[in-house]
Amino acid sequence: MRSMTRLFTVAGMLALMGAPVAQAQHPQTRQGFWVGFGFGYGSLKLSCSGCLNVPSEGGISGFLKMGGTVSDKLLLGGETNGFTKKIGGTTVTAGNVSFTAYYYPAPANGFFLRGGLGFADYKEEGSSGSTGFGFTLGLGYDVRVGTNFSLTPVANFSWGSVGDVQSGPTTVPGTKENVFQIGLGFTWH
Numbered sequence: 001m002r003s004m005t006r007l008f009t010v011a012g013m014l015a016l017m018g019a020p021v022a023q024a025q026h027p028q029t030r031q032g033f034w035v036g037f038g039f040g041y042g043s044l045k046l047s048c049s050g051c052l053n054v055p056s057e058g059g060i061s062g063f064l065k066m067g068g069t070v071s072d073k074l075l076l077g078g079e080t081n082g083f084t085k086k087i088g089g090t091t092v093t094a095g096n097v098s099f100t101a102y103y104y105p106a107p108a109n110g111f112f113l114r115g116g117l118g119f120a121d122y123k124e125e126g127s128s129g130s131t132g133f134g135f136t137l138g139l140g141y142d143v144r145v146g147t148n149f150s151l152t153p154v155a156n157f158s159w160g161s162v163g164d165v166q167s168g169p170t171t172v173p174g175t176k177e178n179v180f181q182i183g184l185g186f187t188w189h
Contacts (some may be wrong), residue, residue, distance in 0.1 A: 001187020
């Protein structure tokens with residue numbers, strides 16, 4: 001996992017180094033429909049009623065987003081974030097589906113803040129999984145590399161209260177999940 005983290009760090013730094021040149025050639029404009037996806041490294045942390053120090057797990061994470069432009073400063077849409085890893089021979093997935101707002105404080109710049117409310121889900125292979133309330137927060141930067149295309153490095157946080165989770169023959173009560181995600185996205189504006 002360490003080499004994957006280094007790879008995404010180097011890719012993000014290279015993308016940001018090209019930002020001034022790319023922005024000079026392709027100004028930041030946001031209008032109409034937008035769509036994007038991305039992937040990267042995620043860190044899953046679980047907590048529950050009565051649990052003692054559940055360790056964080058690193059794995060693959062990704063996202064898919066789409067929506068519409070309200071103004072140069074505000075985009076609204078739907079987004080799904082996911083994490084997966086095989087832990088102790090069992091594939092674990094955690095996800096979040098949200099109605100999300102993207103806020104660009106300076107419209108001529110690619111920097112944005114994002115937040116959303118929706119549902120979180122947690123599932124272990126062979127179990128029925130559990131769903132509950134969730135939210136997501138994050139930030140990123142659209143590095144415009146084409147008229148309507150950006151490379152988008154992101155840092156995201158997703159949280160969910162998924163309730164009782166079936167883990168093999170055991171029921172784990174009051175489970176909460178959080179996922180920190182560092183990734184690189186591809187966005188069409």
